[in-house]
Ligand SMILES: Cc1cc2nc3c(=O)[nH]c(=O)nc-3n(C[C@H](O)[C@H](O)[C@H](O)COP(=O)(O)O)c2cc1C
Ligand code: SF4
């Protein structure tokens with residue numbers, strides 16, 4: 001249902017493939033696009049599956065495997081590194097009780113590294129969903145995690 | 158932006174950033190917005206091109222090529238349609254000035270694009286914004302909508318026979334898409350891998366049509382030039398570098414942020430007078446200029462001025478204006494390895510010198526780091542860097558070894574320390 005309306009919005013034009021995939025992935029709880037969906041999209045756009053796999057493996061925002069509802073991307077490039085990005089990783093791992101690259105058992109959060117997200121003035125910085133958080137501290141991190149948990153619970157009620 | 162420091166700042170492109178409401182075209186107009194466009198539409202495209210040429214405006218995205226010349230070469234070509242693309246893929250670690258401009262003054266960028274398109278004769282435009290810049294994308298989308306409603310964009314702009322459409326496109330997490338041909342491939346819906354040059358995009362860009370590609374900051378300067386004339390612009394800066402430079406200041410400084418300084422400003426003044434120096438009065442280990450692909454310079458070179466000619470004279474590149482301060486707690490080789498890890502992740506893998514070169518450099522750096530390097534490894538490391546510079550297919554691979562070579566040049570002892578047999582005798 002969602003997919004067909006996204007396909008409509010982009011007029012089933014193959015040159016809009018990146019945007020179609022981005023929007024569809026974002027609309028899903030598990031932040032990924034499955035093999036079956038790749039096949040489906042390839043038929044809808046009348047393009048080979050390999051073309052979709054090329055895009056999905058080239059651009060780092062895509063995933064072919066299920067991830068959490070909220071992807072926590074931690075920047076670890078130089079400006080964030082020298083402002084303590086490694087400590088942030090530790091705090092997040094402690095707080096979520098997972099290690100880098102894993103997803104929480106409730107499927108809510110996935111912890112990933114990212115290249116610079118252009119918030120180096122607020123280093124150390126992370127991105128969750130479409131939001132960026134900077135100047136992070138331990139209390140700030142637990143506040144953010146709690147907020148996302150609440151939002152999720154509220155949305156399900 | 159922080160309160161203005163009159164000694165060192167000079168605001169052209171950020172002049173309205175504190176005052177304008179980014180969500181309101183009316184607010185932009187109230188501050189003189191879209192007057193430059195009105196003036197441009199009253200003159201011939203070639204005159205607008207000439208004004209921009211005479212201003213000496215150079216690309217702020219890294220390469221520093223004359224914007225006027227780019228517009229002129231597309232203006233002269235007969236083709237339909239012609240394109241103008243705004244490169245807002247800003248992805249190099251340490252850079253955030255383009256995000257700042259889009260979030261604070263989106264209409265200035267849009268006005269610059271419309272004027273640029275008029276000058277070049279382009280009728281189709283794209284703003285390619287990196288996937289991670291959600292807020293900037295929302296604001297630019299709103300700006301486009303407002304400008305369309307006000308007949309400043311779309312068919313027969315302001316009642317003239319000039320038409321120009323702008324679409325906003327999103328990147329999807331690939332630094333290489335900032336490279337102009339990779340960006341064009343991405344616009345066409347493909348994986349962003351660079352193409353052979355020449356032909357340059359001005360001759361054969363989007364859909365193989367003449368295309369002007371310019372950086373956000375570059376384009377945002379255009380309204381000022383058209384409204385105030387090229388002489389007002391060349392009065393700021395230095396002979397080789399006219400106007401101002403946005404600096405993204407980050408790392409170990411008290412006041413990181415975006416600052417607009419005239420070209421010719423010393424790095425020292427940016428770090429200390431604007432940035433407030435290093436927290437806890439720690440010493441500076443080094444400053445990286447331009448971002449991950451820029452040189453690392455030692456504290457005794459901080460009097461270097463932001464100026465194309467002066468940088469070229471030192472054999473350095475200025476890149477896109479990032480200034481990253483790294484204090485004494487950090488190890489040079491660790492920082493260099495982080496830089497190379499970034500490039501390892503972002504290399505598109507199309508050509509061997511870059512794909513394999515980066516891995517081999519990382520392997521060697523690791524040996525220097527753990528003290529197991531051979532004397533010959535220093536020579537090997539430099540050879541590898543030079544092979545990458547000369548033979549990589551695009552700017553990513555050509556610039557990736559910059560941090561390595563500059564640290565070998567300025568901090569050679571750090572590498573010597575990592576050579577195995579020297580440690581044994583010590
Ligand atoms: C790997 C790579 C990444 C680049 N990333 C950007 C970028 O994010 N933004 C940008 O404006 N230019 C970037 N450039 C430079 C562009 O290729 C191009 O020179 C520039 O957009 C032209 O605009 P300008 O003349 O206004 O500088 C990049 C170049 C390379 C080689
Ligand atoms: S230099 Fe690197 S990024 Fe550029 S084409 Fe070669 S592999 Fe790709």
Ligand code: FES
Nearest residue numbers: 075080116119120
């Ligand atoms: S280095 Fe982390 S946001 Fe730029």
